[in-house]
Amino acid sequence: MTALDELTKLLPPPERRPAPDYDWPAIEAETGTALPHDYKCLVETYGPVRFSANLRLCTPHGGLDLACWTALTRELLGDPDFPPESEHVPAGFALDPSALQPWGSITGNEYCLWYTAGPDPDTWPVIVGGPAVWGFYRGTVTEFVLALLTRTLPHSEYFDDISEFVEDHGAYCVIDRDGAQSTIHAA
Structure with a gap:
């Protein structure tokens, strides 16, 4: 069973699928990068969605438009004061703004990013957080969302903080x- 299968079992999407027919090659040209297959399937299944109100998925031409969020995020991450020195960056990750591609946001203007290490987008790990605290996840976006909603994220200061909301309010999506x-x- 895939992570998307598990997620749709936990939170079944409405019968009616998202209306847009996503032109992924055009979207990838607009964002300037290839996108992971997992992300495309998640978007095609749920469309514009917020998971447990605190994680918002960027979607093409949705409320949090992927191309606009990409441009804004790259501008913000390109600030010379970003990122701060961080001693808790695990091996295999980097906070180099040129290697970060946004895919969502967390309430409080925090980022959900891929670390675009390597040519295969399907192997890009996930980084979430903001300039002060970051969480690093070796898995796909859907695996990350599922782990957040089932409260099985690895222990870290950041993941513990965002998991509290799910613990307090339950797993749901809007x-x-x-x-x-x-x-x-x-x-």
Whole structure:
């Protein structure tokens, strides 16, 4: 069973799939990078979505538009004061702004990024957080979302903080479609 299968079992998306027919080659040209297959499947399954209200998935032409968020994030991450020196960056990761590609956001204007190490986007690890504290996850976006919602993220200062919200409020998602929102709670 894939992480997407497990996620859709935990939070079944509405029967009606997202309306947009995503032109992935055009979207990748617009963002300037190839995108992981896992991310594309997640977007095609849920469309514009917030998971447990604190993790918002960037989608092409959605409320948090991927191309716009990419441009803004690259500008912000390109600030000479970013990133701060960080001693807790594990081996195999870097906070080099030129190697970071956004895919979402966390409440509080924190980033959800891929570390674009290597030519295969399907192997890019996930980095989430902000200038003061970062979380590093070796897995796909869907695996990260599933681990967040099932409270199985590896122990770290950042992951413990964002997992508290799920612990307090439960696993759910809010899907935005055609100007209407639908909330799905885990069974």
